[in-house]
Each structure stands twice: as C-alpha cells, then as structure tokens.
Amino acid sequence: MAAKLNLKDKYRLLTRDLDWEFSYQNRQDAFPYEEFEGIKITDWSKWEDPFRLTMDAYWKYQAEKEKKLYAIFDAFAQNNAQMNVSDPRYLNAIKIFLTGVTPLEYQAYQGFAHVGRQFGGIGARIACQMQSIDELRHVQTQIHAMSHYNKFFDGFQDWSHMHDRVWYLSVPKSFFEDARSAGPFEFLVAISFSFEYVLTNLLFVPFMSGAAYNGDMATVTFGFSAQSDEARHMTLGLEIIKFLLEQHEDNVPIVQKWIDKWFWRGTRLLAIVAMMMDYMLPNKVMSWQEAWEVYFEEAGGALFKDLARYGIRAPKYAEVIEKEKEHISHQAWWIFYNFGHAAGFHTWIPTDEELDWLSEKYPDTFDKYYRPRWELAKQMAAEGKRFYSSGLPQLCQVCQVPMGFTEMADDPGQISYRSAEYQGERYHMCSDGCRDIFLDEPEKFVQAWLPVHQILQGNCGGSDLEEMLRDYYRMNVGADNMDMVGSPDETRWQKWKGAA
C-alpha cells in the first residue's frame, strides 16, 4: 500500500504537477491580462498558499460547514426565532445587508472566477477558483437566511433589483465594479487584501458578534461561516501582496498606489457598517471606534509594520482615517435619517439611553457635534414635524457617498468639498483621498453612474419621488421606507408581542 501523502506533498501535486507548459501556443495569448498593469512576475513557482488546501479537503470541510449552518437555519425557523430578536429596529441592518452586501458576494464570485483564469501560476489560479466557489456559497447562504425574515418584515423583496438601482446602493456596487473593471492584480489587492484582510473583519466579526447578542442566530451563523472562508481569503490577500513585492522591485510603487486607493475607498464604504454598529444594533457590543481600533489600527498596524521591509508604508491619509472613526457613524446615520423617505429601510431617532451610550463612547465628539441634532430632531418629532430633506444631495464622483463627511483635519463641523476639472468639465469629490483617485484615472471615473445625476436627467422614471420609488426602485412606498415609528413593521411587532 502506498504511503499516505502529507499536506505539503498533496498541495504540491495539485498546484505544480497538474500544470502544463505551452508548446504550440504563445503563453501570453493564454494569459492576456497578466502584463496589462505593468506588474512583473519572474517566477510563479514561488507562489505558496500557506493553508495548502486541496480539493478533497476543500469539499470535505465546506460540506461539514454547510451541514452545521443549515441545521441552525432550520432550528431558527422552527423556533419562530424571528420573534425573539431584541427589537424590530435591528432588522433594518439586515435589510441593508441583503441589499448592500449580499450582491457584493455575487460580484466577488464573478470577479474571482475571472481572475482565477488569468494568472499564469497554477497556485494562484486554484486559490482564486476555490474562493470563487466560496463567494457563491456566501450569496446562497445569506439569501437563504434572510428569506425567512421576508415572510414577516417589509423591505426584503426585490433586493437584487434594488441593488442595481437604488441611490445609496450605488456606493457598494461601484466599489466592486471599479475593482472588477481593473486588471487582475489590482482586483486582488482591492478585494483580497484591502477589503478582506482588513476591512471585512469589521463587518463579519464585531457586527456578527452583535447579531448573536440581538438574538439573530441565523445571521451570526452565516456571518461566521462566511468569515471562516474569509480567513483563507485573507491569507490569499497577504500572499499575493508578499508575492508581488518579492517578484520585482518595480512592483512596489504600483502596489502602494493600489493600497492607497483601495484603503481609502474601503473606509468610505464602511461608513454604512459603522452606523449599523453604533445605531442599528439595539444590544450593543462595542462602538465603531472600538472595533476600528482593534481590527483596523491594531491588526492593520501589525500588517503594515510587517510589510515595511518591502518598502510599503501605511495607506495614504491614515491620519485622516484615524480621526474619522469618531465621526463617520454619526454622519452616515444622519444622512439616512434625513433621506429616510427614500431609503429601503426604516430610520429612527436613538432612544435617550442610546444617546447616553453614544456620549459615553464618543466623549470628544458626540455631545459637541451630533447630540444637538438628535435633540432637535426629537423635539420636532414630538411636535409632529418629523423632518425629511426634500432636495437631492451632491454625490462624490468616486465613492458616490452623498457629501456629508466633514473636514477632519481642522474643522469637523464643516462639510468637505473638493473638485477637479477634466476635459473642460468640473467633477466633485468628498475628500482629498477621493480626489487623488479621480486624478489618477479620470477617464474611468467620469463614466460613473451617479444616481442623483440620473434622476435629474430623467433616467429613473417618474414625475415625482413617490413614482420613482415605486416604479423604478420597486419599493413598497409607505411600508419599506419612512420612520420606524408608525411603520407596519412596528405595528405588526407590537401585535405579535401582545403589546398593541
């Protein structure tokens, strides 16, 4: 009987011996995008996947994870556990997740299937292909978990249609479309490294831990199950960075530019997670600032200290990013409160206890900049004058977030505006970080599909807001949107709980 192969041998057989040389075709024709970005690869055999996962092990462990996960989904549904969440306000974070994040998993699936074909090295190709299948699994488990809530709460219908059209969902959508329309190495630096190694931790770890604390075992379980794949994906991200930096010194400035770009874009995207943590979890685990310090500053700090030996420095504007952790959740939730009539979920004024918690967690900023707004909103709501903004916000040409972020360097009370000209037209950005990104690739970002511009050009149908929300976005107007207070979701919840 043949001796049992060890892990390293099995991995070597899969990732080296199954590859082939091109004898009658030009290798560059087989991998047409490999040199497209100016990245120089001298020896693909130096690629190593530290997890050394092979196909037999992959199917075995993924199948076991699925069995555990679906057992919990079944238990959750059988136990009527949608009635045991902490507070129906919580479900609005899950609506954001379904419309804003789940479609990104699908984009990741497509993106990794594409780049998994484009690399000349078989180790990288296999790692990307396994990741592609993982991402498809995440889409499926997330849709399945949240389909249960669709039976009981508003706002879960037609999420993929909404992802393609609704104004604020252009933020996550454009992030992935920017990455997927880049070359294969930039895609990996954007998604595997910047997004997954550092940024998804903030969504899938502290937020999911919070979901558990709010009684949502279906969500925490798909979140942790997805993140267990992310651990492998992050390892791919770190491996690709080290590989690129070790292959050729000319790769260093290219990789640094991508790190600067994608960390900035990532921090903008995460503003929505910040408000999910600080405002949408009724039972709170930690503040956004605390999570940021653990998973961005500490974890990312260790990472960049390690990469310094290659000549890589921390992402550009790290000092601005450090200041924003005290502001971004408040600014994002305020934007949604103002536009709560055009959102696909409910918004609300934090309770007095929640305002006190925010004051305690953000002692230097909350009372000074944000509490007065909520006190005013509270007073207006008490007088029956709940406030909604009637105008359309200016959007940033790059991150597509409405201009609501402020000047962190010297005046956090002042909205930050930047602009740049390209071929005689003026374009607007929210920050120096987004302006730099625009100036580096103006020909790409002038093509951005900006929802506000499209609405004003008449491309989103409807003669008024209600028609547009109903016919173009396909929202159930009056049920999916407006304040949590007085919503059908709230009324049903109180009836179920015997309180109405």
Add this chain to the structure above:
Amino acid sequence: MSKVYLALQDNDMSRYIVAAVEADNPGVTVIYQPAMVRMEREDSLTVRRSTVEAQLGQSWDVQELHLNLITLGGNVEEDDEAFSLSWVR
C-alpha cells in the same frame, strides 16, 4: 512588537482548541465576546495537533480548524502537525 490573533466560534469544539492554545502559548490573552472567542498574543500563536488531541481524547486533523475558525491576523503556516500565526521572521 505586533500581536497575532485567532478568533473561533464559541462552541463546544473550540473549548478544546482554546485549552490547547493556552497550554502551548504562554501569555496568550483569551477574550470572550458574544458567540466568539478571540485569542491574541505577541508575535506568534500555535495550535498543535498533539495538544488538541490530548484535550479532546481523539484524533484531530489540523485542517478541521476551518470548521470553527472566524478570523485571524498574521502570517499563516499550516502543516500536518500544527497551524501557526506569526509576525516574527
């Protein structure tokens, strides 16, 4: 000095892995948060097959760690005997 970290789902299987990590990694900090356990340590952290098996009283494959893993930080190295994270070179 930089910390590496490993987070596992807080379940019955992880209990044995955490005990093995504590036995093999002096000074490791174990933090319990809702539904998860986070372990962190300066420079390196190792999960050893033999120690987990001794805790568990049955055979255990290092790759089974994937079933309970949530996230990690550090350079990964895995073989048949151990899974390790490190920032030291």
